[in-house]
Amino acid sequence: MEHPSTPTPGRLRTTPSWLLTQTAAHAGRLVTAALSPHHARGYHYRLLATLAETGPASQADLGRHSGIDRSDIVATLNDLADRHLVRRQPDPTDRRRNIVHITPTGRRELSNLQHALDTAQDTLLAPLNPADRRELVRLLDLLLTHHTQPEG
Amino acid sequence: MEHPSTPTPGRLRTTPSWLLTQTAAHAGRLVTAALSPHHARGYHYRLLATLAETGPASQADLGRHSGIDRSDIVATLNDLADRHLVRRQPDPTDRRRNIVHITPTGRRELSNLQHALDTAQDTLLAPLNPADRRELVRLLDLLLTHHTQPEG
DNA sequence: AACCAACGTTGGCACAACCAACGTTGGCAC
DNA sequence: GTGCCAACGTTGGTTGTGCCAACGTTGGTT
Numbered sequence: 329m330e331h332p333s334t335p336t337p338g339r340l341r342t343t344p345s346w347l348l349t350q351t352a353a354h355a356g357r358l359v360t361a362a363l364s365p366h367h368a369r370g371y372h373y374r375l376l377a378t379l380a381e382t383g384p385a386s387q388a389d390l391g392r393h394s395g396i397d398r399s400d401i402v403a404t405l406n407d408l409a410d411r412h413l414v415r416r417q418p419d420p421t422d423r424r425r426n427i428v429h430i431t432p433t434g435r436r437e438l439s440n441l442q443h444a445l446d447t448a449q450d451t452l453l454a455p456l457n458p459a460d461r462r463e464l465v466r467l468l469d470l471l472l473t474h475h476t477q478p479e480g
Numbered sequence: 481m482e483h484p485s486t487p488t489p490g491r492l493r494t495t496p497s498w499l500l501t502q503t504a505a506h507a508g509r510l511v512t513a514a515l516s517p518h519h520a521r522g523y524h525y526r527l528l529a530t531l532a533e534t535g536p537a538s539q540a541d542l543g544r545h546s547g548i549d550r551s552d553i554v555a556t557l558n559d560l561a562d563r564h565l566v567r568r569q570p571d572p573t574d575r576r577r578n579i580v581h582i583t584p585t586g587r588r589e590l591s592n593l594q595h596a597l598d599t600a601q602d603t604l605l606a607p608l609n610p611a612d613r614r615e616l617v618r619l620l621d622l623l624l625t626h627h628t629q630p631e632g
Numbered sequence: 633a634a635c636c637a638a639c640g641t642t643g644g645c646a647c648a649a650c651c652a653a654c655g656t657t658g659g660c661a662c
Numbered sequence: 663g664t665g666c667c668a669a670c671g672t673t674g675g676t677t678g679t680g681c682c683a684a685c686g687t688t689g690g691t692t
Binding site: 386 | 638649
């Protein structure tokens, strides 16, 4: 008895939210696979990348820029600080805040992660030509902008 | 008024995997919100929808068609069976298998869920015109097909 | 001085996605 | 037929992401 291996029929296959979550799951697998040799997860990369672009910032700002919850920032930053990729430092002008710096080691590690991730992006987008890739990024960016705007 | 609310700078913003996971997160929120009044989660809908399209099927087949793990099928099916949306029945020709049927009640509930989800899709795709929506579906489908093919 | 807002932190929760293992059953090679 | 392996349903975990509530501390406003 063979199921002709019929994977997923029509209704789900044209449901945008399902397509998004499924492709995101594949993307997540690739990202996890790319980062795990470096003992890093998505949050680690996202924080390092944000930090490298914004420069030193408070944890709350890092959260806003990276879209990670304040409470998750704490744990991730603990990991990064333990590995000396990041330094926490009290803000002299506002004692509620920590100013978080990326260290030279952190920058090197970020560049490693970036390289691994670039490869993963290529694997992810393999079936798409350059124009289609740009189009996908454009459409996703439109969605994201719209759904971040209303109250952001 | 310092931080001009600068949400997410350039690097992440053009990283396909990040765009995908973020938009998928938004989609997931909308789906959850749409289903929760019906006391259902994504798995419940996906299983009912798959069942309605394939007709009665074994749990393993349901898993293959919907992309849900066998073990998660069990728990989800328990929920659905408790609410009489689905019926489990031993396969007379293969005693390892259950044949799962969707009940009339299940069909009605599926139609409710479908309606709620259709609305959610519209909210999700609000910033996209019809052509862009088709394009997005096309591109995501390409990705999904490619990453399901290799060993499926 | 009294408030309220923002900050970092702790500890929790939900959900999707997996994985290993088990006993049962079917199919196939020998 | 016997022996072996594959597939099935099921149980009981684990992980990563995205949340939320609450607390004590600090800053800004009134």
